[in-house]
């Protein structure tokens with residue numbers, strides 16, 4: 001599974017499961033990333049806002065694989081909107097990581113986190129133009145967005161040249177964002193699922209446990225497989241090696257009937 005790939009609309013491929021590093025502090029990021037790389041992950045997801053790019057980058061550098069065999073995603077901080085500001089933030093990210101190009105760069109959110117829901121369309125357009133320049137200059141192989149709703153993406157489609165290649169959103173059993181998923185599919189935008197385990201909140205659910213037992217897998221493996229069955233790219237996060245390994249071993253199929261059950265789950269957030 002870990003060697004499978006998705007293909008973006010520009011032809012670039014991305015490993016089908018990524019190692020998420022949200023909430024991994026910089027001190028732990030080196031060991032966790034190294035564990036992921038040692039266990040076959042070649043796709044690492046970070047962000048300037050996670051404050052762990054430096055140690056993620058060190059692990060990538062120390063690991064014995066050529067740079068081009070590792071797929072690195074990072075993100076433009078949500079509060080940075082504007083052309084030059086975005087170019088500057090990108091430079092900070094590649095300096096932190098110690099790389100000279102990124103595989104995927106995302107606008108982290110359509111609004112600053114403390115101004116959720118506010119309209120920042122003009123700022124997003126300017127940031128997107130900066131990302132298009134970096135893409136055209138060969139500094140980034142693919143560009144996309146994160147936490148964008150349909151209207152946020154539509155604004156870029158209406159005002160910019162390049163259709164985003166990815167939208168990274170919270171996606172898990174009970175939060176399947178059907179309309180957004182369909183919109184992204186229609187525009188050939190790959191949906192990446194962050195928090196595929198609902199940040200851990202679904203792992204003790206009795207129905208999930210019972211279904212996982214049926215397939216002889218763990219709840220985490222069932223939840224990760226669910227994302228893949230829905231055509232999304234899961235980004236599970238863990239700092240424990242046995243879990244990091246487990247989260248990449250999801251080579252089984254969920255029956256149509258069980259998918260229907262999972263699709264009808266209520267959101268764990270209530």
Ligand code: A2P
Pocket residue numbers: 020194195196197198199200203218220221235236237238239240243244246247
């Ligand atoms: P830890 O990092 O201590 O292993 P998400 O990917 O949805 O954000 O969920 C991450 C949470 O799920 C973290 O608390 C992580 O804990 C936990 N987790 C990740 N993988 C597993 C697993 N295979 N089994 C149990 N818990 C897991």
